[in-house]
Every structure is written in structure tokens, then in C-alpha cells.
Amino acid sequence: MVGKAGVSVVRAGERMSDTTGYEDFLAGRYFNPGDSRLRELRGRCYALLDALNVTSNADKAARADLLRELLGACGEGVNVKSPFQCDYGVNLRLGAGVFVGVGCVFLDVAPIEIGDGTLVGPQVGIYAVEHPIDAAERALGVERGRAVRIGRNCWIGGHATINPGVELGDNVIVASGAVVTRSFPDNVMVAGVPARVVREL
Numbered sequence: 001m002v003g004k005a006g007v008s009v010v011r012a013g014e015r016m017s018d019t020t021g022y023e024d025f026l027a028g029r030y031f032n033p034g035d036s037r038l039r040e041l042r043g044r045c046y047a048l049l050d051a052l053n054v055t056s057n058a059d060k061a062a063r064a065d066l067l068r069e070l071l072g073a074c075g076e077g078v079n080v081k082s083p084f085q086c087d088y089g090v091n092l093r094l095g096a097g098v099f100v101g102v103g104c105v106f107l108d109v110a111p112i113e114i115g116d117g118t119l120v121g122p123q124v125g126i127y128a129v130e131h132p133i134d135a136a137e138r139a140l141g142v143e144r145g146r147a148v149r150i151g152r153n154c155w156i157g158g159h160a161t162i163n164p165g166v167e168l169g170d171n172v173i174v175a176s177g178a179v180v181t182r183s184f185p186d187n188v189m190v191a192g193v194p195a196r197v198v199r200e201l
Contacts, residue, residue, distance in 0.1 A: 028110060030132065030142040045070065045089040053082040075116060080104075091128070091145075100124075101158065110145025110164070118150055121158035121176065126150075130164045151186065171201060 021035025031038075048070040055062050060079075068074045070089040075096030084104055086092060091108035094100075095116035102122045106112050109129035114120070128148045132138045146164035150156070154168055157176035168174070169186035178195040189199040 025109070025145070028145055030144045032142055034141070041088050041090065045086060048089060049085065052080075052084065055082070057081050072111075081122075087129070095152065108145075109143060110147040111149075112147070113149045115150060115152035115154070115170065117152055118154040118156070120156045121160065123159050124156050124162070125160075126162040128164055173201065 020037070021032040022037040024031035025035070025038060033039075048066060052063060052066045052070065055066065057063070063080070064078070067078055067080055070086075071078075071092045071094060072090045073093035075094060075098065077097045078094045078100075079098070080094075080100040081102045081104075083102065084100065084106075086106045086108050088108050091111045092106060093111060093113045095114060095118070097117045098114050098120070099118075100120045101124070104120060104122070104124045104126075106126045107129045112126055112128050126148055128145050129143055130146055131143050132140075148162055148164065149167045150162070151168055151170035151172060153170055154172045154174070156162070156174045157178065159177045160174045161179045162168075162174075163179070163181045165183075166180050167183040168180070169184060169188075171187045172184055173189040174180060174195065175189065175191035175198070177193075178191050179193045180190065181194040184190055184195075184197065187201040188197045189201055190196060191198045
């Protein structure tokens with residue numbers, strides 16, 4: 001683990017690391033987000049978000065150009081409505097025909113992959129980042145990413161929350177307001193807090 005000043009911090013049983021925050025970020029280890037390379041990546045992301053979020057949702061051509069520059073992968077016909085927020089952009093991989101509604105927040109500290117044809121409702125949060133459970137470790141300001149993967153032809157209802165490490169299969173429906181804390185297979189509808197299967201599809 002890396003502390004605020006870039007000093008390596010380890011828990012019992014962990015090996016001391018001399019890697020940079022950026023290398024730890026890429027490896028999925030706890031990292032210091034103050035690393036200069038990570039600040040540079042976030043700065044690039046924020047500049048593109050600023051441009052995207054002042055571009056009319058009706059100007060599809062200009063928005064498509066900005067999304068191709070912002071995202072790590074952008075399939076044909078992707079439509080992300082503003083306002084939209086993310087951390088890095090490069091970790092977002094959206095398949096063809098993906099729709100993302102107004103007011104969504106995708107914290108892409110690790111990859112967030114969304115399959116072809118998936119619809120994401122308004123004000124959905126997808127969080128591929130976590131902080132240490134231990135308060136003293138959390139006070140160091142470190143974080144790490146855990147990838148989120150959502151399959152093809154899913155429908156994520158408005159105000160749903162997808163937590164770190166979750167994988168959803170194809171054709172999954174997540175009800176509005178659900179909090180998804182674990183993974184689910186293909187062809188199910190999930191609802192509730194925490195989300196559970198309420199129907200086979």
C-alpha cells in the first residue's frame with residue numbers, strides 16, 4: 001500500500017512494494033490517487049467531460065466524437081446523456097448501442113464494461129472503486145479498483161447502484177433503486193436493497 005507521501009505501507013503478510021501509484025493502479029492494488037500520472041489522466045478526463053457536458057444532447061455528431069476520445073472503447077451508436085461524470089474515462093468500455101441516461105456517475109478506477117444493447121437509466125451509479133475497511137488505513141487516502149462487468153441487452157433502472165466487483169450476465173434487469181452488491185447470471189430480474197433475484201426471465 002502507498003501512503004500520502006508516496007511511502008509504501010504494508011499490512012502483516014504483505015510484501016513491501018516500490019512501485020509507483022500508477023503501476024499499483026494498473027495492477028488493482030491499493031494506490032495513492034495523488035500520483036502525478038493519475039492526476040494527469042484525471043485532468044484529461046475532466047476536460048473532456050467539461051466539453052461533453054456543455055454540448056447539447058441533440059448534437060449527436062459532436063457528442064460521438066467526444067465520447068470516442070473520452071472512452072477506452074466506444075461501440076457504434078453509443079448514446080451517453082449529459083450530465084455525466086467519471087474518473088478516468090479510459091477504463092470505460094461501452095458496446096454498440098449502449099444508452100446511458102441523464103445524471104449517471106461511473107467511477108472507473110477499474111474497468112467498467114457494458115455489453116452491446118444495454119440500457120442504463122437516469123442517475124445510475126456504477127462504482128468500480130473501494131477504500132480500506134480499516135479506518136487507519138482509509139485515512140492514508142488510498143483506494144483500489146475492482147472491475148464491474150455488465151452483459152449484453154441488460155436494463156439497469158434509474159437510481160440503481162452497482163457496487164465494486166459485480167458481474168451481471170446477459171439480459172439482466174435491475175429494478176429502479178436496487179443496490180447490487182453481488183454478481184448475478186443471465187436472464188434474471190433483480191430488485192431490492194441488497195438486490196436479490198425476484199424473477200427468472
